[in-house]
Amino acid sequence: MINQVILVGRLTRDPELKHTSDGRAYTNVTIAVTRQFRNANGELDTDFVQCILWRKTAENTALYCRKGSVIGVTGRIQTRSYENQEKKRVYVTEVMAEHVQFLSRKTTENRAPQSPEVEVMPIEPVPF
Template sequence: MNNVVLIGRLTRDPELRYIPNSGTPVSTFTLAVDKQLSRDKKQEMEARNQPTADFIRIVVWGKMAETCANYLVKGRLVGVQGRIQTGSYDDKDGKRVYTTDIVANNVEFLEWGDNNNRSSGFDSSGSDFPDIEGFHPIDNDDIPF
């Protein structure tokens, strides 16, 4: 079984490119996923300039790649479900470099709108909800619970 679920923040805006000949969109971004540390351990690591998060490269294909590139920005909180993919290549000096990426099957946008107000996501009026096919704001009075 090869299944990964991550929640983290983008370290920079996604990069979008298209595969030559096929035109298939592919987007890449890095997700900062906090390590599960006690408050004391986290402060100790920060004092030593050691990372308190893992930085994981995410690869997204197809329509979702374009959606990610259009609507995600640095600092935005997202959930990613996918699989681990490993590989290798020879760098310009002939040294073997090993890679580990997460190939996303699903990317959930956990924040919308103004990133300065991280706790609220989008407001109840839906004014910060982007125009994405299949997504539309609902009135809270329509929720049956």
């Protein structure tokens, strides 16, 4: 059987790093993925996909990404269910991320320092 998902989209909010009781880092993120076709009204719809990132992937995403960052996620679909306060069964489908690629530029606001900007020097014409 194959259970493989590849998504590219924007984070809907800043990732918040959390830890399990035994110290493993994780974060839950939602990725907005625009569909590649238009609906009956001629508009592009967007899907909001829940993803769970673990360990170093979660730490790096929380450190270097923020709301609006474009990321690529490779992972697998997982479903689970739980009983809510009204005693109704709630089903959840989410992506368990196995690999995350940062596809937008790094930000400096409340994040790790970036390397200094590279200054581009103009090239002087060489006489022939």
